[in-house]
Amino acid sequence: MTGIPRVPLILGLAGLVPFLWGAATYLNGDLAAWGASRFGPRFVGPYVQLFYGSVILSFMSGVLWGFAAMARGTRAAFGYGLLVIPALWAFFMTGGGPITAGTNLIFGFAGLLLLDFAFAHWGLAPSWWTRLRVLLTTVVILCLLVGVLL
Template sequence: MTQIPRSALLLGLAGVLPFIWGALTIYSDPAVTLTLETLGPRFIGPYVQLSYGTVILAFMSGVLWGFSTKADGSMAATGYALSALPALWAFFMVGGGPVSAAINLIVGFIALLGLDFTFWRWGLAPAWWMQLRVLLTTLVVACLLTVVI
């Protein structure tokens, strides 16, 4: 098992903060008040989680695209095609109210984990990739579940 580089781990965990903050503001009135006074309503509860989740799925498409550049021939073509799926999923499936959008983001992040595994098995992602992605996906899905339940 290869250790996750510290910078990748810290930046990955920092990337989960908007999801955590959104979940916190669902359950904490003081956090809502602080957010309204400092950042505005866009950064509360489902709003921040859903908009940021959409951005992150699109970002992860770019990450997978980058991995695809390490492949050749049909594997590269398959990688490029697969890498577009998270962004397309977010574009077409996130909407229709907070609960359905959160459910679709959860499905998108779990499916992304499958794509991460595929790219990792192909040797295109770093050896530590799945350790990081399982951790981050678990945290993100747990936060998004606060919108659903």
């Protein structure tokens, strides 16, 4: 991805591993059995995706907090108010079984992407931020869809 600094790109792509692994273990029963025996059942399929997804949604809420800190006045207050939503969404909306939780995480990450666009539009995010976030969010949502649709 042109224009994205190497370190954020590499770390962002590395952060996709649990989502990709979770999708792979949804799709391949032998891989899921191997992963469960090696790492424990919490680290395959829906368990790894939903737990890690909740953590990352909350983490990204905190990342954007840094952008809100660069704003002033009403925009800063509005930004801070918006940024509690993804973490609260992850906390309250990931119960009720893997399909419901996965669906709610998809909506949470889509909403987070809207916040990414807003902060970029306000000039508070780096110029490369939305390109990175679109790439990462697309992969996350596709991985979560594996669990929701299968």
